[in-house]
Amino acid sequence: MTVLEREDLxxxxxxxxxxxxxxxxxxxxxxxxxxxxxxxxxxxxxxRLVWGCLATVGALGARMLLEVVR
Known part of the structure; x- marks a missing residue:
């Protein structure tokens, strides 16, 4: 490839x-x-539905963890 072809490209x-x-x-x-x-x-x-579901799952997880620790 020549210099001119490279410049054109x-x-x-x-x-x-x-x-x-x-x-x-x-x-x-x-x-x-x-x-x-x-x-x-x-x-x-x-x-809003997704964030509400995530908050609910988080709260249930925290509650289960609390019950396991007791």
Whole structure:
């Protein structure tokens, strides 16, 4: 591979990288504009359920540990 071919390939890679970054930014903007409030409410509810279950399991584990220690 000659020096000119390497430079051409490097320039091509730089242009491809810039184009990929531009596409990623476009996708990010589309995703931000398409967020649905209903989905956010559902996700928030699911998060609360998960944290509630984790807290319950933690409390039950602590209670069992306390009973074992006694």
């Amino acid at each position: 490097q320039n091509l890679l730089v242009r491809i990288d810039e184009r990929v970054k531009a596409i990623q930014e476009d996708i990010r903007e589309i995703n931000e504009s398409r967020r649905c409030a209903t989905n956010q409410i559902k996700i928030r509810t699911l998060e």
